[in-house]
Amino acid sequence: MMLVAFSSVSMAQTESATSLREAREAAELRDQQRLMGFLDDQQALEAALEQARAEHEEAQQQQEVLEQQQAEQADQASELNARQAEQGEALSGLLSNLVRHSSEIRNALGEESLLTLEEESLPPRLDDVEVLERHQLENVVDRLATLTARSGRAERLSMPVADANGEVTTRELLRVGDFAAFTESSLLQRGEHDGSLTVMPRTPPQIAELLPDYYQGESSLLAVDPTQGSVLNALAQQPNLWERFQQGGYVGYVVVALGILGLIIGLGQYGYLILVSMRVNRQRQSLGQLQANNPLGRVLQRFEGMDKHQTPEALEARLDEAVLAELPKLERSQPMVKLLAAIAPLLGLLGTVTGMIVTFQAITVFGTGDPQLMAGGISQALVTTVLGLITAVPLLFVQTALSGRSRYLTHVIEGQASAALADHLESQSQAQSQTHTPAVT
Numbered sequence: 063m064m065l066v067a068f069s070s071v072s073m074a075q076t077e078s079a080t081s082l083r084e085a086r087e088a089a090e091l092r093d094q095q096r097l098m099g100f101l102d103d104q105q106a107l108e109a110a111l112e113q114a115r116a117e118h119e120e121a122q123q124q125q126e127v128l129e130q131q132q133a134e135q136a137d138q139a140s141e142l143n144a145r146q147a148e149q150g151e152a153l154s155g156l157l158s159n160l161v162r163h164s165s166e167i168r169n170a171l172g173e174e175s176l177l178t179l180e181e182e183s184l185p186p187r188l189d190d191v192e193v194l195e196r197h198q199l200e201n202v203v204d205r206l207a208t209l210t211a212r213s214g215r216a217e218r219l220s221m222p223v224a225d226a227n228g229e230v231t232t233r234e235l236l237r238v239g240d241f242a243a244f245t246e247s248s249l250l251q252r253g254e255h256d257g258s259l260t261v262m263p264r265t266p267p268q269i270a271e272l273l274p275d276y277y278q279g280e281s282s283l284l285a286v287d288p289t290q291g292s293v294l295n296a297l298a299q300q301p302n303l304w305e306r307f308q309q310g311g312y313v314g315y316v317v318v319a320l321g322i323l324g325l326i327i328g329l330g331q332y333g334y335l336i337l338v339s340m341r342v343n344r345q346r347q348s349l350g351q352l353q354a355n356n357p358l359g360r361v362l363q364r365f366e367g368m369d370k371h372q373t374p375e376a377l378e379a380r381l382d383e384a385v386l387a388e389l390p391k392l393e394r395s396q397p398m399v400k401l402l403a404a405i406a407p408l409l410g411l412l413g414t415v416t417g418m419i420v421t422f423q424a425i426t427v428f429g430t431g432d433p434q435l436m437a438g439g440i441s442q443a444l445v446t447t448v449l450g451l452i453t454a455v456p457l458l459f460v461q462t463a464l465s466g467r468s469r470y471l472t473h474v475i476e477g478q479a480s481a482a483l484a485d486h487l488e489s490q491s492q493a494q495s496q497t498h499t500p501a502v503t
Contacts, residue, residue: 160202161188167206174252176243177212179221179259184209213239223250224260235259236277241286246277310445313413317406317446321453324402328460331395335467338392342474349478357388358475365482374487381479388475392468396461403457410450417443 164185171178178184185205191198216238223233223245235250237243243250249262249269265273268285275281307314341356352366353359364384368377421440 156199157188157191160199161191164188164202167209171209175240176237176252177209177240179219179237179243212237215239221259224253224258226261226263230258238284238286241288242284244273244277246274248273306445307449309441310413310449311416313409313416313446314449317409317413317449317453320402320409321406321449321457324399324453324457325460327395328399328457328464331399331464332460332467334394335392335464335471338471339467342471346474346478357392357471358478361385361388361475361479362482365479365486374483377483377486381483385472385476385479389468389472392471396464396468399457399461399464403454403461406453406457407450410447410453413446413450414443417441417446 164187168184168187171184183205185202186198188198188202216236218234218236220232220234222230223235224230233245235243235245243259245261247270248265250259251262252258253260272281272284276284307318310317338356341353342358345353345356345358349362352363354363361381361384365377365381368380372380417440421443
């Protein structure tokens with residue numbers, strides 16, 4: 063096996079050497095044939111020679127041009143060095159101050175300031191300038207003066223503005239210094255990445271009321287944010303009533319639904335009691351004409367239909383039975399309203415507990431580095447408690463009003479029934495006394 067391997071390697075080396083030798087011989091033969099062709103064709107040889115001479119002359123010309131450019135650059139460098147030496151320390155110090163102030167202004171304003179909406183509004187950078195030129199100084203001064211003038215002016219501009227859907231359109235806007243930029247209905251802000259103008263996701267309502275009149279020139283009152291957007295962002299992030307309600311989650315929905323249900327039941331029953339009170343008052347004014355559309359009339363009708371020859375105790379018991387039969391309608395819905403008033407704070411407490419569980423879960427997963435991750439659970443914990451209390455308080459008032467109104471009607475019915483029984487017993491005792499009194503002759 064070793065002899066076979068050695069023989070195969072030897073054969074491969076022999077074939078490689080043979081192929082290289084053949085390739086070299088083929089190249090030499092090709093060059094020789096080309097040379098013989100040039101020798102046979104005198105015109106082709108002269109053309110190749112002329113081409114080589116032309117390429118040589120062109121290379122010489124390029125060398126001369128490069129040498130001339132090098133000489134000019136050397137002269138320019140020496141001139142700049144001379145001019146820099148002539149400027150002295152005063153102009154060198156001025157240049158360094160301009161470089162520093164220009165960089166500071168560009169870094170401070172950049173693409174976030176409303177003063178830099180126009181192109182080439184910032185002073186140029188002078189970091190690469192070695193010798194201060196007059197036009198450079200004038201350019202820096204002019205742009206600084208322009209920025210200073212804009213900071214105290216209200217200007218109308220036509221700029222591309224991106225709306226909430228990302229569509230960019232050219233709109234007319236009003237810029238008030240570096241404090242605010244707005245259209246007729248909404249505030250504008252600079253974009254975070256490209257510096258373009260975008261509509262604020264939410265304009266605070268107290269500021270949105272002032273924008274149309276100021277934009278049209280009908281008012282000089284405008285609210286500005288001296289903190290360059292911090293107060294506006296805080297106001298814009300304040301949720302409205304509907305957003306605050308949504309923060310309560312499913313527990314908040316249940317609390318509010320139960321509260322609405324309790325109010326509907328309570329107000330409906332209170333309206334019924336008001337109607338009954340009006341009918342009872344009319345019945346009290348006309349006791350001679352009893353009507354069955356009110357509990358007092360029904361109780362007195364039942365009393366008139368009773369057997370009057372019964373004992374007073376029996377009549378009183380029958381009358382109490384008639385009064386008690388009317389109480390369920392008068393006290394209807396009070397237990398339900400009272401139950402809902404008691405359940406609402408308990409559901410709020412349930413939402414508080416679930417919200418704190420969500421908060422602790424966020425802390426477990428993400429830690430305490432980002433407070434916004436915990437804001438959802440805290441909002442749910444607080445909002446559900448508030449909703450529970452807000453729901454319970456009106457229901458307690460409604461339950462108290464129902465209880466007071468029904469108690470008043472009950473007292474009126476019981477008083478009139480007792481008065482009717484007392485009148486009957488008094489008239490019966492007078493009749494008996496007249497019957498037993500002997501005649502006087």
